[in-house]
Amino acid sequence: xxxxKITAFGAxxxxxxxxxxxxxxxxxTKLFETREQIKKEILKISPQFNDFAVLEKSALADDxxxxxxxxxxxxxxxxxxxxxxxxx
Amino acid sequence: MAAKNLSKMSQNxxxxxxxxxxxxxxxxxxxxxxxxxxxxxxxxxVRNHNLGKEVTAVTYDAFTPLACNVMKKxxxxxxxxxxxxxxxxxxxxxxxxxxxxxSVIIAVGSPHRDVSFKACRYLIEELKVRVPVWKxxxxxxxxxxxxxxxxxxxxx
Numbered sequence: 001x002x003x004x005k006i007t008a009f010g011a012x013x014x015x016x017x018x019x020x021x022x023x024x025x026x027x028x029t030k031l032f033e034t035r036e037q038i039k040k041e042i043l044k045i046s047p048q049f050n051d052f053a054v055l056e057k058s059a060l061a062d063d064x065x066x067x068x069x070x071x072x073x074x075x076x077x078x079x080x081x082x083x084x085x086x087x088x
Numbered sequence: 089m090a091a092k093n094l095s096k097m098s099q100n101x102x103x104x105x106x107x108x109x110x111x112x113x114x115x116x117x118x119x120x121x122x123x124x125x126x127x128x129x130x131x132x133x134v135r136n137h138n139l140g141k142e143v144t145a146v147t148y149d150a151f152t153p154l155a156c157n158v159m160k161k162x163x164x165x166x167x168x169x170x171x172x173x174x175x176x177x178x179x180x181x182x183x184x185x186x187x188x189x190x191s192v193i194i195a196v197g198s199p200h201r202d203v204s205f206k207a208c209r210y211l212i213e214e215l216k217v218r219v220p221v222w223k224x225x226x227x228x229x230x231x232x233x234x235x236x237x238x239x240x241x242x243x244x
Contacts, residue, residue, distance in 0.1 A: 009151050010222030011234035059240035061220070063153040068242040080151050080220075086237030087148070087180060087221025088132050088192050088212060 002027050002073060006038065008081040011054050015046060015081075031060060031071040038081070058083045094156045101163035101176040105152045105221075107183050110190045119175040119197030128204035130212050132192035134185045138235075142228040147184045148191060151220040155180065158219050161243070165214075166196070166207040174198050174207055180221055191223075218243070 006021040008014075015021065023041050025034055042049050059066045059082045066082070095104035102118050112131060119127050134146045163176040175197040185191060194211045198204040215221075217238045226232045 009220065010149050010224075013149055057239045059242075061151070061154055061240070064157055065154070066240050066242045080154065082151060082154075082220050082240050083222065083234070084237040084239045085217070085220055086223050086235040087150070087219050088216045 001025065003076045004034065004073065004079050005077070006041075006079045006081060008083075010083040010085075012051060012058065012081055012083055015042060015049070020078075021045065025073060027074050029073050030069070031067050031073070032069040034073065035060070054083050055081070094152050096156050096160045100167055100172070100174065101160065102179075103156055103159035103163060103177075104179045105150045105155050105182050106179055107181075110179050110181055110193050112190070112193060115177045115179065115193045115195035118177045119195045121173075121175055121197055123173055123199055124175065124197040125199055126201040126204040127195060127197045128201070128208040130192075130194040130208050131190055132212075134187050134189045134191060136187045138225060141225070143187070143225050144228055145184055145186050145226040146189075146191070147224040147226065147232075148180070148182050149222045149224070150180060150182045152182070155219050155221060158243070159215070162211055162214050162218070166210055169210070170198070170203045170207045174203065176207065176211065178211060178215065180215075180219070182221075184226075 001024045004023050008016045023037050061080045136143050159178045167174050177195040180192045196204045196207040224234045
């Protein structure tokens with residue numbers, strides 16, 4: 001099993017404001033499969049969470065790039081949840 | 089604790105997410121060069137209204153490491169598109185700003201004006217759809233709201 005440490009930003013930043021979320025997944029798990037586990041973990045730590053529309057539109061990224069849905073996790077990873085952006 | 093500095097710089101570009109107030113003069117100084125006869129500067133500021141609501145302040149959030157990576161890529165794109173003589177500067181603020189506060193500065197120096205206008209426009213338009221930054225507006229009634237924006241996609 002590998003550890004995915006997750007930090008959320010923007011409208012979802014409140015989910016990890018005190019500390020990152022951590023989930024464990026099997027090595028070889030694809031990103032689109034990991035999304036379901038993230039959703040379950042969010043509901044575990046924040047049962048009243050209801051921003052599913054924002055979560056669905058959010059990208060997942062590491063420090064270097066936005067990850068595609070077929071990205072395979074094969075090592076411990078720091079993951080960021082990025083809602084639709086609005087800078088400038 | 090001081091914020092980790094993840095800014096990126098070469099002779100041709102400087103990009104940064106800053107928790108200190110932004111300086112227009114710093115941008116002008118960076119893009120200045122003896123070969124350049126033009127400098128175009130875009131300054132984004134906090135305004136006191138949006139969609140009919142009175143805004144009192146804006147808080148900016150940013151995923152700094154990826155934001156710096158994408159801004160570096162934007163600079164490389166304009167240098168490839170418009171010429172190696174360009175000097176580019178992109179800095180975005182992170183934290184709370186009151187009305188009139190500077191949220192973003194983009195500056196481009198080039199030998200002639202046409203290219204600096206075009207490159208500067210390219211950088212701000214691409215920043216708005218590719219750089220992971222968010223804004224939360226604070227309203228006169230005490231309410232606050234994270235604004236909707238552009239969903240990020242994988243960069244090819």
